Amino acid sequence: MDANLVAAQLFSGLTSAMTLFLVASGLSLIFGVVNVFNFAHGSFYLLGAYFAYQVVSVSGIPFWPGVLLAAVGAGIAGGIMEYVFLRRIYGRGGEAGFQILLTYSFILIIDDVVKMIWGTDYKSIERPESLSGPFALGDLSVPRYDLVVILVGILVAAGMWWIIRKTRFGRNLRAISANREMASCLGVNVPLTLSLVFGMATALGGLSGALSAPTRTVTPGAGIEVIIGSLIVVVIGGLGNFWGAFVGALIIGEVTAFGILFLPQWAILFSYAVMALVLVFRPEGLLARKGSA
Amino acid sequence: MRNKGRKWQGMAAIGLVLVMGLADVALAAEKIVIGGMYPMTGRGGRYGLDSVAAAEIAMEEINAKGGVNGRMIDLIFTDDKSSTSYAVKVANRYIKEDKVNFLMGVVSSAVGLAVTEVSKENKVIFVGTDHASTALTMEKFQPYYFRVSNNTYQSAAAAALYATGKKEWKKYYVIGPDYEYGHRTWEDFWMLLGKKRNDVKMVGQAWPKLYEPDYTPYITAILSAKPDVLVTSFWGGDTVAFIKQALPYKLFDKMKMFNYDAGGNYEVLEALPNTLPKGLVLSARHHNNWPDTKENKEYVKKFKAKTGRYPSYAAEGAYAGVYFIAEGVRQAGTAEDSDKLVAVMEKMKFKLPEDPPGFTSYMRPIDHQVVQVQAIGETVPNKSFPPATMMLGNWKIYKAEDIIPSAEEILAARKAAKK
Numbered sequence: 001m002d003a004n005l006v007a008a009q010l011f012s013g014l015t016s017a018m019t020l021f022l023v024a025s026g027l028s029l030i031f032g033v034v035n036v037f038n039f040a041h042g043s044f045y046l047l048g049a050y051f052a053y054q055v056v057s058v059s060g061i062p063f064w065p066g067v068l069l070a071a072v073g074a075g076i077a078g079g080i081m082e083y084v085f086l087r088r089i090y091g092r093g094g095e096a097g098f099q100i101l102l103t104y105s106f107i108l109i110i111d112d113v114v115k116m117i118w119g120t121d122y123k124s125i126e127r128p129e130s131l132s133g134p135f136a137l138g139d140l141s142v143p144r145y146d147l148v149v150i151l152v153g154i155l156v157a158a159g160m161w162w163i164i165r166k167t168r169f170g171r172n173l174r175a176i177s178a179n180r181e182m183a184s185c186l187g188v189n190v191p192l193t194l195s196l197v198f199g200m201a202t203a204l205g206g207l208s209g210a211l212s213a214p215t216r217t218v219t220p221g222a223g224i225e226v227i228i229g230s231l232i233v234v235v236i237g238g239l240g241n242f243w244g245a246f247v248g249a250l251i252i253g254e255v256t257a258f259g260i261l262f263l264p265q266w267a268i269l270f271s272y273a274v275m276a277l278v279l280v281f282r283p284e285g286l287l288a289r290k291g292s293a
Numbered sequence: 294m295r296n297k298g299r300k301w302q303g304m305a306a307i308g309l310v311l312v313m314g315l316a317d318v319a320l321a322a323e324k325i326v327i328g329g330m331y332p333m334t335g336r337g338g339r340y341g342l343d344s345v346a347a348a349e350i351a352m353e354e355i356n357a358k359g360g361v362n363g364r365m366i367d368l369i370f371t372d373d374k375s376s377t378s379y380a381v382k383v384a385n386r387y388i389k390e391d392k393v394n395f396l397m398g399v400v401s402s403a404v405g406l407a408v409t410e411v412s413k414e415n416k417v418i419f420v421g422t423d424h425a426s427t428a429l430t431m432e433k434f435q436p437y438y439f440r441v442s443n444n445t446y447q448s449a450a451a452a453a454l455y456a457t458g459k460k461e462w463k464k465y466y467v468i469g470p471d472y473e474y475g476h477r478t479w480e481d482f483w484m485l486l487g488k489k490r491n492d493v494k495m496v497g498q499a500w501p502k503l504y505e506p507d508y509t510p511y512i513t514a515i516l517s518a519k520p521d522v523l524v525t526s527f528w529g530g531d532t533v534a535f536i537k538q539a540l541p542y543k544l545f546d547k548m549k550m551f552n553y554d555a556g557g558n559y560e561v562l563e564a565l566p567n568t569l570p571k572g573l574v575l576s577a578r579h580h581n582n583w584p585d586t587k588e589n590k591e592y593v594k595k596f597k598a599k600t601g602r603y604p605s606y607a608a609e610g611a612y613a614g615v616y617f618i619a620e621g622v623r624q625a626g627t628a629e630d631s632d633k634l635v636a637v638m639e640k641m642k643f644k645l646p647e648d649p650p651g652f653t654s655y656m657r658p659i660d661h662q663v664v665q666v667q668a669i670g671e672t673v674p675n676k677s678f679p680p681a682t683m684m685l686g687n688w689k690i691y692k693a694e695d696i697i698p699s700a701e702e703i704l705a706a707r708k709a710a711k712k
Contacts (some may be wrong), residue, residue, distance in 0.1 A: 002517070005513060005517050008513045009510060009513050009514075012509035012510050012512070012513055013510060015507075015509060016507045016509065016510070019507070108334075111334060111335065112334060115334065115338060119602075120338040120339035120342055121339060121560055121563060121564065121602065122529075122530055122533050122560060122561075122563075122564035123564070124533075124537075124564055124565060124566065124568070126567065126568065132541070133541065134541045134542065134543060140513070140516065140542075141541065141542055141543060142541075142542075143509075143538075143541030143542065144541070145541065146509070146541075212506070214537070215534075215537050215538050216506050216507070216534050216537065216538075217506070217530035217531070217533045217534040217537075217564075219336065219529075219530045220334070220335060220336070220338060221334075221335040221336040221338075221504075222504075222506065222530070224504070225502075225504050225505065225506050226506065229506075256510060257509075257510035257513075258510075260499065260510040260511055260514050261510065261513065261514050261517075264468075264497060264498065264499035264500075264511060264514050265498050265499060265500055267471075267499055267500060267501050267502075267511070268471055268500070268501065268502045
């Protein structure tokens with residue numbers, strides 16, 4: 001096996017991993033702190049992609065500010081969803097059922113809203129000029145853009161670590177995650193924090209969508225595949241665990257990439273096989289620890 | 294007096310309801326009702342919405358000329374959600390409550406296979422548009438089913454003829470979505486090519502899941518196998534994602550990409566303005582710029598005027614469906630007697646926008662599959678259909694009769710399926 005090929009595959013696995021991580025970490029964060037399983041999380045990825053299309057391709061804002069705006073836009077949409085809708089079902093009897101219904105219905109609603117605004121044709125954003133080319137790796141080439149995606153993923157992971165571990169906001173998050181009532185008694189503004197967490201997590205999903213828009217298909221329905229992939233990632237890493245999402249995404253990205261290199265006809269199997277193994281031998285997830293959002 | 298007034302009022306109301314009911318019945322008997330089922334949400338949404346728009350254009354054209362035998366055409370549509378169980382419910386409701394004369398649709402072959410069973414049970418004709426699995430006209434054939442757009446066998450057969458002529462295409466790699474459509478499109482092609490060439494071989498295959506968002510790991514695997522040709526049996530957004538991701542790897546400089554069933558759909562061409570590479574070998578069930586006839590131009594122009602966009606190929610299928618039904622009713626003189634209609638329709642010729650000069654699409658009695666000319670082209674710069682910057686050109690045209698399965702093949706396939 002050619003070393004260049006292995007390196008190229010390593011990079012492609014890392015790129016998939018970072019895109020997945022951005023969505024899955026938000027999903028996990030919401031579960032860990034807000035205690036909601038947000039089925040609609042993939043839809044914020046979708047919104048991020050469409051927002052990026054709108055600001056970059058239609059309004060002509062430069063690429064990177066556009067991506068940032070798209071992520072913020074998705075975060076605001078997420079914050080609104082939490083503030084207006086989800087908040088009403090916290091603590092209700094049979095909350096889990098309401099959560100599933102409500103967040104699932106948002107998949108359909110967001111899909112239809114996207115269709116009404118942007119139509120059903122596939123949208124495109126061009127990569128910034130300086131990143132559109134390849135990066136030579138012997139006789140193989142790796143897209144330069146992918147290297148940037150990997151870098152952004154790592155920066156976000158580091159930034160999130162800093163927020164969760166080193167800031168007052170992060171301390172509040174951890175407190176709420178451990179015991180919501182107690183945190184509230186100690187003066188943490190729980191409702192505000194929950195809205196902010198939801199907004200932050202959906203902004204990460206939006207960032208993933210915006211970053212993926214130049215390389216993937218921007219179409220209604222694209223959120224579904226992403227939520228399935230993220231679900232696998234958080235199951236492997238441990239639901240509610242931020243670092244679990246990072247490790248889970250790396251495992252899925254690389255196992256899938258190398259699986260495909262050796263056995264392309266079994267491509268679909270790999271990520272599910274890893275998930276099944278984890279469920280059998282460590283059903284709580286690889287990095288699960290109580291209260292470690 | 295007041296009481297009496299009330300009584301009269303009541304009587305009048307009842308009378309009115311009765312009269313209206315009668316009028317409704319009379320109207321229903323007058324109109325030819327087509328129950329359309331298309332996905333209008335999610336991934337297939339574009340196909341569904343285009344189909345609805347084109348079917349309405351056909352209806353308006355026919356009704357403007359006074360309808361068929363003095364009867365107007367009426368279309369009703371329901372989003373089938375690309376779900377088999379849901380579409381079966383809709384089809385049953387159409388037949389039992391809406392009393393439709395015909396069923397028409399659907400985009401997904403899986404849904405088509407379910408609806409054809411409802412059609413068979415109730416002896417209501419189901420006109421298939423767009424969905425392409427050969428099974429519907431081969432193994433799962435039933436007499437009340439007709440398909441007015443070509444199936445995967447026809448595009449695969451045309452592709453096999455195209456590839457036969459390409460002496461330098463020897464090493465093949467295939468990548469496609471892992472479900473019936475993806476596999477069948479490839480298998481028919483490979484089987485037919487194998488009959489013509491013994492110097493071709495497959496150097497690899499990959500079957501990602503349908504709607505896979507990320508193909509990059511596959512792209513390196515494909516590059517390392519160094520094929521001459523990459524056959525892709527993707528459709529729609531999957532084709533778009535694959536091309537976007539393969540571009541920075543310079544994959545299209547190293548091999549030909551061949552997508553002969555759905556790759557040349559306008560929605561793909563328009564999705565990649567400025568970046569779609571030149572020289573991809575593609576086809577589709579209808580092309581906006583081929584044939585260069587008055588009929589095709591008119592059709593495309595009308596669609597653009599109605600919707601503000603150029604049609605994807607699904608649209609022409611639905612347009613064909615309405616014309617097929619209208620012509621059948623005209624010739625049979627009935628919209629109610631299914632058996633009489635079948636007898637007429639299975640031998641019928643009907644002119645479509647996609648017919649080149651001197652050819653008229655026709656139905657074959659043995660499989661109720663429309664017989665049509667197939668054109669395969671290469672992407673070439675062409676800005677006449679914005680936002681697309683590339684359209685197909687350098688056409689190779691395949692005669693309708695050269696790309697259909699023989700009667701023996703069909704009978705053998707049906708016999709094998711019964712075992």
